Amino acid sequence: MKAKIHFLGGTGTVTGSKFLLETIKHQLLIDCGLFQGNKSLRLLNRAPLPLDYSKLSAVLITHAHLDHTGYLPVLIKNGYKGPIFMTSPTVALAEIILRDSAKIQMEEADAANRGNYSKHQPALPLYTLHDVEQTLNYILDCGENEWISLAKDVKFRFKRNGHILGSSYLEIDILDKKLVFSGDVGKQESLYLSSPSVPEQADILLLESTYGNKSHPKTSPKDQLQELINKTIQREGDIYIPCFAVGRALEIMLLIDALKKENKIPHIPVVFDSPMGAEAIEATAKFPDWHQLSNMELIDLNKEAYFVRNIEETYSIIDRKKSKIVIAGSGMITGGRILHYLKAGIENNNNLVILPGFQAEGTRGKALLDGEPEIKIMGKYYQVKAEIARLENISGHADQEELLNWIASFRFKPKKVILIHGEKDAGHALAEKINEKFRITVALPNLNDIIEIN
Ligand SMILES: [Zn+2]
Incomplete structure (x- = not known):
């Protein structure tokens, strides 16, 4: 055996990315994400990882999103005490995202215990703020x-890939092989990031396939x-934009700001209801080398929106009758403040819900896109009367x-491609295209598969 890769997440789904790279002497974990979406996926977060923590020598993180970092505190809770490497902006964003995740876990466990609707007595959070603080030390x-x-x-080294601030692909030289983990690859043109850079070559390319079809x-x-x-x-409705607080929210705000400056939309209030999103914009200002926005543009964004601080403010904003634009997490409506707005506004046909990001199977966002007549929020069903629209071409x-x-721009064609981070149909469609266009062997692993590298 020279080396092998264990696929511990991010196969057949866009969430839970975790790839264990193993040689006789070393074990590296690439990404350490939470599973999100339907229940069978979420339950995987509670199952023990088939991993010997004492043998793990390093963890490498491609970017800060929860589906790539959200399981890190569990690793530390289970006794991992080695380094966790990431780029500087990823550190800043991961701190914000992990603290927020712990708070949500704790609130959910608390609510389940009070409402007595958990099978576990008492319901326990996957991790707490304390676990997150411990994690940050590593x-x-x-x-x-x-x-x-x-x-x-x-x-190994990190090279930027244009998905969010700090996001990168990873080049790993191990034994005499070069592996490239693509991370989430950004679009060629972004509103604030430079285009993804391109590796020279790879013996094995592990490529994301979110939009593979x-x-x-x-x-x-x-x-x-x-x-x-x-x-x-015109019809005096509200506009709700559920989006990833880190990344997409910034792009939406840039667009709204531009539309107002050009007098293409009226100057109605923009509410940004995500403490995490506000912190993410602050973090962006600290890393000018990693984006293309001027300080002035960032200051304008801060002036443009009203940043909600606490849930009481959320309730009072919901009560205001005048049209407003609300940007709030979470992006796939799996949780977050957006739920409160939708509870109050989804049954009003003057309102509009704009979905700007990828909506995974099993999420409320996907149900809305599919035209489901009702959705369940906090134990209660609501009829979907508001207009639902997908905002095209804004994805990360x-x-x-x-x-x-991206593959075509490699100086030398990759020798093998392994598709990850995509739902089944997306993976199959992309595999077919890669094979047709480049005559490269493509593998599509399942959860817990092991692929040997020779
Ligand atoms: Zn991502």
Whole structure:
């Protein structure tokens, strides 16, 4: 055996990314994400990882999103005491995301205990704020492009990939092989990030496939947003935009800001109801080398929106009758403050829900996109009367064509591709295209599969 990869998450789904790279001497974990979406996926977060924590020598994180970092505190709780490497902006964002995640876990356990609706007595959070603080002690930040040696025959570096602030693909030289873990690959054109950089070569490319079966339409998200907002204001409705607080929210705010400056939409209030999102925008200002926004643009964004601080404010905003735009997490409506707004507004046909991001199977966001007549929020069913729209071309992920172009720009074609981070249909469609276009062998692993590298 030379080396092998264990697929511990991020197979057949876009969540729970965890890949264990193992040689006789070393074990590295690449990404350490939470499973999200339907119940069978979420239950996987509670199952023990088939992993000997004492043998794990390092954890490498491609970017801060919860589906890539959210399981880290469980690792530390279970006794892992080694380094967790990530880029500096990822450290800043991961701190925000992990603290928020612990708070949600604790609140949910608390609510379940009070409402007595958990099978576990008492319901316990997956981890607490204390576990997160412990985890932060093990995080080490790395510069972009900087090779870090873990042993004579193992080294790695991060190279930016345009998905969110700090996000990167990983090049890992192990024994005499070069592996590239793509992380989440961004679109060629972003509103505030530079285009993804491209590796020279890879013996094995582990590639995300979120939009492996889709092409982003070429429509302008700004024009679409203008039309949607204006028609909703005309009928005196509210506009709800559930989105990932880190990344997408910033892009939406940039678009709304531009539309107002160009007088293309009325100057109605924009409410940003996500403490985490506000912190993420502050973090963005600290890493000017990692984005293309000027200080002035960031200051304008802060002036543009009203940042909600606590849940009492959320309730009072819900009571205000005048049209408003509400940006709130979570992106797939699996939780977060957006639930309160939808409870109050989803049954009003003047209102509009705009979905800007990927909606995984089993989430409320996917149910709305699929035109389900009702959705369940906090134990109660609500009829979907508000208009539902998908905002096109704003995703943080490359589509099929962009993924294929990314591979085509490698100086030397990768020798083998393993598709990860995508639902089954997306993976199959992309595998077929890669095979057709580049004649490269493509593997599509299942959960807990092991692939040997020779
Ligand atoms: Zn991501």
